[in-house]
Amino acid sequence: MRSDNWSLRKIASEAGVLPKVARDAAAEGVIDAAYLVETDVVLVRLYGALKRLVWPEERRPANQDQGLRVWEAITVETARAAIPDDITPDSALFIHQTGCTLASGPGPYCQALFKLADQPFYFAPIGKWFEELPSRRQARGLALEPEAV
Incomplete structure (x- = not known):
């Protein structure tokens, strides 16, 4: 959905992150600052969450920009490919140190949890974010309006 009134500041506001996060997402190629669309809100929100993740035993100096890590790039591209066609309100990404798993519904959730039972992971409710x-x-x-009448 193309909308000419999207800006990095508006994307950041809708995503609930600082404008710097949206600028960094554009600088790292997560979104295209010249052609912003509404679904970039989900990608910026996801990017903001990923940049804060540090896995156990991972050394990551806070004062050094290291660019997108491989698993971050895989996760962003998985989300980009799924939006909007493969997203349902209960879609989520189970993000782990080697990538991610996109799941929708109780069965796929259980399968992802079983697969990740012995390792740390981050749960990103991108279906919920998309619905927002x-x-x-x-x-x-x-x-809902016609039913209320």
């Missing part, structure tokens, strides 16, 4: 986009909120509002 302004156009999705408006669509739900419009869908």
